[in-house]
Amino acid sequence: MSRPWVAAAAMGIAAIAVAAYAAAGQGSSAKSGGTFRIGTSSGIDSLNPYVAFNQDAYSSFEYIYPVLVQYDQNLHFAPFFARSWKVTNGGKTWTFRTVANAKWTDGKPLTAADAAWTINTDIKYKGTGAANNAGLIAHITRADAPNPTTLVVHYEQAAGNVLGQFQQFWILPKHIWAAHTGHKGADLKTFANNAPIVGSGPFKLVKFQKNDIALFQRNDSFWGHKPQVSEFGLRQFSNDDAMISALPASASPTSAASTRPTSSSTRTLRRRSIASSST
Incomplete structure (x- = not known):
């Protein structure tokens, strides 16, 4: 489960991080590839780090720009x-x-x-x-x-x-x-700073439509450990109920977004974007 970019989970981007770490923790037997889908009712307000305010924007920068240090799985600097x-x-x-x-x-x-x-x-x-x-x-x-x-x-x-x-x-x-x-x-x-953004993280942003979708693909030239997820998409919804309604019947039962829209799940969805499915 060791990944230098594990800090993403600590910063609140648990959805994609958990999937990537789970695959990594299975070692060489883990299946690589696939698309990880994430829903959000917040979204990326700007691709410019000097302007962005929303958490989804900050989370995206974690994946496309390098930083000097990250947290490890024990929340120690690595x-x-x-x-x-x-x-x-x-x-x-x-x-x-x-x-x-x-x-x-x-x-x-x-x-x-x-x-x-x-x-x-x-x-x-x-x-x-x-x-x-x-x-x-x-x-x-x-x-x-x-x-x-x-x-x-x-x-x-x-x-x-x-x-x-x-x-x-x-x-x-x-x-x-x-x-x-x-x-x-x-x-x-x-x-x-429009997509495709010049970055140097584990993923690269290749498509962005404000208030709609952001598509990230694995950066195969990345100098660190490469994630096993090939790509992930961040889809913005008008509200939490719309996001939950869009879940396919095959959505993972372990995903917080696959539950009925109780007050607890709604708070979870507001706090962070949640995975809907992976293919």
Whole structure:
């Protein structure tokens, strides 16, 4: 069941995560492939991380953008794009060793320089376009990438929540986003970032229709452990009752969404998108 991206479950995306981990836990005998369907009454409000607010958007970013660290199945911090790290200078300097030879989905190299650029951009524009991320870069003065696999982050004072912040900090491709920092960073919020998004996570977003559907396919060039689910779709419904009514008769009885719309199941559906079936 070991997967570097298990943090997704901890962040509230249990539906797809549980299916993927269950398959992984069966080892080599697990069947790979298939489509995992998820229903939601919330939906993705924006594909731009500097604008998005809904939990479904945050959950989607977990699958398509790299972060330095993730939670493991015991909710301990585990390596992800950062394979190791050390703390020096009285806790004010953190050095991360990152994955070598990683790629974005458009084939461009993903390096520590992308992480440094994202951090520095968010620091520079924390009062304008990057305001949504201001809390995640608190007390950071700058980030450096002396080589493709080394990220050095400098703090104005020792911080105790560094890994917790970076677990939620999406690294963006510099070669895509650097062109959208105009007007003192305000353009970061106006970039549509339409699908297919250039990312570097276990999945890639290949189709998106707002208020309708988002389709994710497994990223076969992903540098980490690959999920066994081939693709999953997030379908938005107008309300919880409509979502439950759309369930096929063959829906898994273990799915929360396969129960009658009691107050308990409705609360569950509102809290998170639930799997309807897999094929």
